[in-house]
Amino acid sequence: MTTDDRTRTRVPAALVARAPGTTSEPLLTPAFLALSFADLAYFTAVGVTIYTLPTTVTGPVGSDLAGAGLAFGVFALAALVLRPLAGRAADRHGRRPLLVGGALLGAVMLAATAHVDALGLVVVLRAGGGVAEAAFVVASFAALADLAPRGRTGEALSYNSLGLYVGLALGPALGELTVRSLGTAAGWYAAAALSVVAAVLALRVGETRPRSAERSVPGPLVHRPSVAPGLGFLASVVAMGGFLAFAPLHAGAIGLVPVSAALGVYGSVVVVCRIVFARVPDAVPPLLLGAGALVLMAGGLVLVALWATVAGMIVGTAVLAVGVAFCTPAFFAAIFAAADPADRGAAAGTASVFLDLGLGGGPIVLGLVAQGAGVPWSFAAAGGLAVLGGVWTLGLHLTRGRRGRRDDEGPVPSRG
16 A cells, blocks of 8 residues: 555544535545654653653753753754754655654664763753754654645644644653653653654654655755744744743742643643634634734733733633634644645744744743843733734735735736
């Protein structure tokens, strides 16, 4: 059976979500499910390291919190720098080598970390893990765009992204349980085993790049059509990253017990909305939906900033989470709609750079605001940035709409 046959194998009709005006091809094919579970395994491994890394650095390695921060930072930096190269490689060599190779390289780096006792070696191995993460994640996004039936990219991402959310939510708890029961080395081995599972599942996905999209020469490092919508996406990720970084501090200051309750509300609302409203990103123009989602995020952040009570925290977080639930599917649908199949790797690499910049830069920038004016003002600043992103995205929607109408009208006839 060929990969194309596998990707077209039908699943029970009850499991196939269908949006109006889209193709009748099924979405939840065996290849799509294998990719989604590979993402779940991979991001659960990443979640395990969120607990295990600082425990290792400040324990057996004998360093301090600054050393743990360095180890986290070099991972993110390596992934950020290499994402465009991973996108080019995914377009030229296919998605499967990067999916499988990235997961296996990650497993090697994770298992090796169980045996080091010096901070320098931990940093080197975490940099290698960043290389693996760039390869796996970029190839995963490109493969997802390949597998999504026409007009259902947003729905595909809504379902697929559950692996990331669930993995990052379960991973730290699994890491803590493993480390407390069996030691830090066992935590690294558990993460490595999950990464191997991701590689095995990626083999089941097969090669998703269309034959018509094969390249004989390297493609672009940066997918230029992705930059403009990527800026709107960046605004959403900066706002989200700032909230996640400082929500526990604000929750403690207003007396919310436990302080993690707000993050629980956030994650639950995002997951429920991604499932229940999975078809919406393909039923509404993606940039228009992205603009509206950014405004919702701004409203939630302002509520949290101004209504400094437990009720305000919960309500504002829920409103913010609804906006977040629609932002990522909307912007990725817009980005991949402007990418030819031969450029989907480059588009995925470009889009994921904005993701890294937002998650890394958001807490830094908004942290300066929190330090100078207080945490509520950092939420208000994040809300203001979300509004600016919404205005920018709405402008893109209107501009592209006018351009599309001109294209539909064709050339103006001459009067000669």
